[in-house]
Amino acid sequence: MxxxxxxxxxxxxxxxxxxxxxxxxxxxxxxxxxxxxxxxxxxxxxxxxxxxxxxxxxxxxxxxxxxxxxxxxDSDDDNWKENRKKSLHDPMNLQKDSNKDHGETSKVVKIQPKRKKEAANTVVRPTLSRASILPLKYKIKKIPTHPIRFAVNFNNNFLKDFEKYVGDNVIQMFKDTIFGPFLDISKCNFQGQITKCLLLLELEQSNPNMLHIRNSNGCVLKFGIDDFALLTGLKVRGNTNDFKYPEQTNCMLFKKYFPGAVNSVTKHQLVQRFKMGNWESNQDALQMSILFFIHTFVLASIDNTAISIVDFLMVEDGRYQHFPWGQLSFSKLIGSLRQDFDVSKKLYRLYGMPYALNVWIYECASNLNSEIVVRERNVIPRICNWRVLSEKAKFEMLMSTIFQKNACSNIVPTAEEIEAFDIAQVEHAHSTSIPLVQPNEQDDLDDFSTRPPEQLLRTYSRVSDTSPPPPPKRRKKSIIQKKKVSEQKQPDQSNVSPTSDDDVHVSMSSLPQHSNADDVHGSVP
Structure with a gap:
């Protein structure tokens, strides 16, 4: 039982x-x-x-x-059996039962025919050709018979939360931070059935940090960390070991608003404290808004996820502007896409920034149904361009229109995006041999420095989906020039980054290759 x-x-x-x-x-x-x-x-x-x-x-x-x-x-009553026996032989009860038998007090009850359960639509996907030397194979061999639904914890109403709990003055201050462009995102409801389409059409390949998606026109769509950078504008390259603090580092922001905590708080505690308001200054409100945005939109996770004091320290001293948040967000997203979907669950959780997957498909598609989503403008980062109209688009419609009838192609960075985001290895953006940047590796590439929001949100002339990337000579010249500028403007972090051998490293090396939402990317003992 x-x-x-x-x-x-x-x-x-x-x-x-x-x-x-x-x-x-x-x-x-x-x-x-x-x-x-x-x-x-x-x-x-x-x-x-x-x-x-x-x-x-x-x-x-x-x-x-x-x-x-x-x-x-009734069975707990000692006299229940005796009372029940008397009730059965009570003449009054016998008379009532007799009346029921003769239909004197009976009621006519209409029995409604049982409604037949509608059969679920059969999920189909295109058959892969086996004529080539290396035949394509789907990663999910057999279409699951159980429904695949997703749970996401990202906050698509963060602007309304800002308006309610911090006010217009702090919102204006937030616009001048590295996350300022995200305030211009239109309605961005997550369409989970797009992710279902991607999973069922994903192809086998050797790099776990890439998605290869089969499209009906013969094109293989590829999604990797460089595409994530193009869509979000977040920094994806950098050594997280550069962000370290000595033990017992004092954080006034942490002590002021979480007096009982030691080295971390949960996401739920952060959200609840943010919604309490009552800030001592606009600067405190701004810093708490930055942390609220990071952990409810950029690094979407479940409520009991631990948030280290290191995040508070970085926001307090401003070093968060150079931290590779995009690298961490992409790692959590791609890791959640590697769970076993053959195991039946009520909901499959996605972490990081799952909305970026939706925007990637919008950008890859040559033609989209205006009932699903519309492009409102042409700015960078591209995540700010789209307004979602259909919050619950049907799987069958998405599969038949975007992935079968629609001609899709991989996104190509424009010259403006190469300049703004410093995509130094753009020619290898879809190479399956390039892994994620590891924290212990010496990164020979220049980290793209964060540009002010007004430079990020410039209109651009989008190239066609089939146009090739810029000529190699021109791209090489652009990279060399940008590298010189980067060397001149590289911030000096020697005053804020401790060098003692006893310092605690805030490192991604403590994370598994595909981290869970509960993982903490930095900690101070």
């Missing part, structure tokens, strides 16, 4: 009996389940890594009878 358990999680215990600001989920377990297996079932449902996090379980017995604090059943 099974038992349904209602779970309330990610909330706050006000006292021993009062639990507030929680989320609700549920599981079904057997009556004989052990406590350890119960914890494992809860962890699996909530995507919690029990090897790194401890689950605290409390329960409340719902009070049904105030006198004895438990439910009362």
């Amino acid at each position: 099974n038992t349904s358990i209602l779970m309330r999680y990610s909330g706050i215990w006000v006292n021993e009996l009062q639990y507030e600001n929680y989320k609700i989920d549920g599981i079904v377990v057997g009556d004989s389940i052990s406590f350890s297996n119960l914890k494992a079932a809860i962890a699996a449902e909530l995507d919690i890594d029990v090897s790194r996090k401890e689950i605290e379980i409390r329960y409340i017995v719902e009070v049904m009878d105030p006198s004895i604090n438990r439910r009362i059943y």
Whole structure:
């Protein structure tokens, strides 16, 4: 026999009996389940890594009878059997039953025919040709029979949150930060069925940090970290070991708004504190807005994800402007796309910035249904150009229009984008042999410095989807010139970056190749 358990999680215990600001989920377990297996079932449902996090379980017995604090059943009454026997032989009850038999008090009940469940549409995908020397193969061999639905935790209403909790003055200050261009994003609802199409059309290849998508016109669409940089404008190259702080580094922002915390807070705590407002200064409001935006949009994750004090230190001293947030966001996104989709789940969680996948397909498609999405302008980064109209576009429509009837091609960076984003190896943007930049590697490429928002949001003349990239000589000349400028404007971080051998390194090396949402990209012991 099974038992349904209602779970309330990610909330706050006000006292021993009062639990507030929680989320609700549920599981079904057997009556004989052990406590350890119960914890494992809860962890699996909530995507919690029990090897790194401890689950605290409390329960409340719902009070049904105030006198004895438990439910009362007929079988618990000592006189129940005797009373039931008397009731069966009561003449009054016998008379009532007799009347029912003769139909004196019976009612006519119309039985509605059971509605037949509509059969789900059969999911089909194009057959791959095996005539070539290296035949193409789908990564997911067999189309899953269970539904594939996605849960995303990214905040597409961050501008409304800014207006409500920090005000116009702080929003104007936010526009001058590296994340300022994102304030110009139009309605950006995530269309999860696009991701389903991508997964079912993904091809086998050797680089786990790339997506190869089969299109009906014979083109293989390729999505990698350089494409992510073109779409978002975020920095994707850099050595995260450069961002380190000594032990016991004092962070006034952290102590001021999280006085009880030690070295980290959860995303839920950050969001709740941000929505409380009551800032001591506009500068504090700006810095908390930056952290709120990073962890609800750029690094979208579940509520119990730990946020290190290192993030607060970087925002407080301004070094966050040089941190490769795009590298971290892309790593989380591509990692969440590598989960096993053959295992049936109610929802598959995506992390990082999953909306970038939608924008990538919009840019690759030569023609889009205006009922799905419309291009409103031509600026960089490209994520600011689109307005989503159909929040729940159907899988069948997307598969038949964008991926079968539509001619798609890989996106090509313009000269303006090469100059703004310093894509030094643009000719290898879709090479499967180039891995993600590792933190321990010596990066011979110049890190593209963050440009002011007014330089990012310049209109550009988009090249056609089939046009080749700029001539090699012209591109090489552009890179050499930009490298000289970068050498002149390279910020001196010697005063803020400690060099002692005992310093704690804020490094991506502590992360697995495809990190989970619970991973912390920096920590101070």
